Amino acid sequence: MITAFPFSAIVGQADMKRAMILTAIDPGLGGVLVFGDRGTGKSTAVRALAALLPPIRQVAGCPVNSERAEDCPDWAALDSHEITERPTPVIDLPLGVTEDRVTGALDIERALTRGEKAFEPGLLARANRGYLYVDEVNLLEDHIVDLLLDVAQSGTNIVEREGLSVRHPARFVLVGSGNPEEGELRPQLLDRFGLSVEVRSPADIEERVEVIRRRHAYETDTTAFMERWGTEDARERDAILAARAALAQTGTPxxxxxxxxxxxxxxxxxxxxxxxxxxxxxxxxxxxxxxxxxxxxxxxxxxxxxxxxxxxxxxxxxxxxxxxxxxxxxxxxx
Structure with missing residues (x-):
């Protein structure tokens, strides 16, 4: 298993890291759009933040990662109600993905072999209580982006097709990234993302050298590197959890x-x-x-x-x- 690069060890990109932290504190912000050069740590930051967060508790085998058995959909057909822990999910949504793959659809195999009408969950189910990461979001078909933003805002995925009528929770932080040189998002879609960040390749030589130094240390001796930055990540995790707890009591003049x-x-x-x-x-x-x-x-x-x-x-x-x-x-x- 590949160990995620520590969030605290990411050099620079303060605005991007701040936006990610804010969505971890309040997932209802509506996701983050990160536009900028390739190789500036966009996907690294998403996976690093998810790895930094405490694991989620879920019912074993629940396809939507529900914490309680009563919250798991009826169509899930659970074998047990055992509670397990797993890392915060980070689901990648590839370019060219179909709507059925995103939302879920009729399980064709069970329909043909057993004659049963069953639901096969999609990527939105797997992303519940985690992150859905879309690289090159500006190249994704507009109707898929519309769908993702609608579900991210409502927190519920509804599938009405092929004789199925299914709904399940789909609360996730949507993170989209892209290179503006390859096309821009429509203004209507831009407005639906909560936060937006522009990232640039660092121009400062010392900063670039530090990026190389840390990446080299991570790749050559991962264990020592993770120990070196583990304390910083733990401190960041505690700050995020404390902020979550304090959010409801934060005053607004x-x-x-x-x-x-x-x-x-x-x-x-x-x-x-x-x-x-x-x-x-x-x-x-x-x-x-x-x-x-x-x-x-x-x-x-x-x-x-x-x-x-x-x-x-x-x-x-x-x-x-x-x-x-x-x-x-x-x-x-x-």
Whole structure:
């Protein structure tokens, strides 16, 4: 079994790591879209974070990873109700995947051999309570992306076809990555992702050397490397779990609500999804920082993650989305 690279050992990419941590604290944020150069640690970060999190408890053999037997779907036909532990699931969704493979469909083998109408679960069932990772999401067919985002938001997968009527829980963090040179997502789909990050290959020589040094150490003596970074990962895990516990009690002053709305209006974002996501991300960051309530500094930190990908294109403004968000923050927050 290949050991995941330690999350704490990833060099740089602070925004990407912060976005991943925020979704681990509040999975309801709506997933993360990571656009940037190849080889910048996008898939490594997803697997590293999942490996860092504590294992999930589930009923043995439950196809949707349910923690309690009563939550496991009727069609699962469990052999026992034994509770086991397993790592947080990370499911890869390949390009060219069919809708049946994603949502599940009629089990043809059982239908032909036994004459039974049974459901064969898909990738959404396996990803429940974990992560669904889509590399090159901008090359995925739009109807599949629509489906993934709908299910990620509702938390339930519903299959109505071939005489089947099946529903099961499908609560997962959707992480999409891609290279903008190979095509962009439609604005309607961009808006549905909770957070967005742009990553670049490091330009600093020392940083690049450190990436090489750590990767070489990981590959040549994995055990020693994991021991070296195990303490850091344990500290990160404890901080995430503490933030999860504190999230519900994190206060939200009225002034923060006003600032969220003013930022969205200043940037011209459509609908209300932008400020709702901005507030959730700021609350998660405040809980992670151990703050009793959300402060403007939390809004400043997460606003580029929550709003940059929701901006309308302005042909008269040559500044990038990050610069536009920074300008709006200066106007609104001072």
């Amino acid at each position: 009225e002034a923060i609500l006003t600032d969220c709305a003013r930022l969205s209006v200043a940037l011209g974002t459509d609908g209300l999804r932008g400020e709702l996501t901005l507030l959730r991300a700021a609350r998660a960051l405040a809980a992670y920082d151990g703050a009793a309530q959300v402060a403007p500094v939390h809004l400043r930190t997460v606003a580029p993650l929550a709003l940059s990908h929701r901006l309308r294109r302005d042909p008269l403004d040559e500044a990038g989305s990050g610069a536009r968000v920074a300008r709006a923050m200066a106007e609104v927050l001072g």
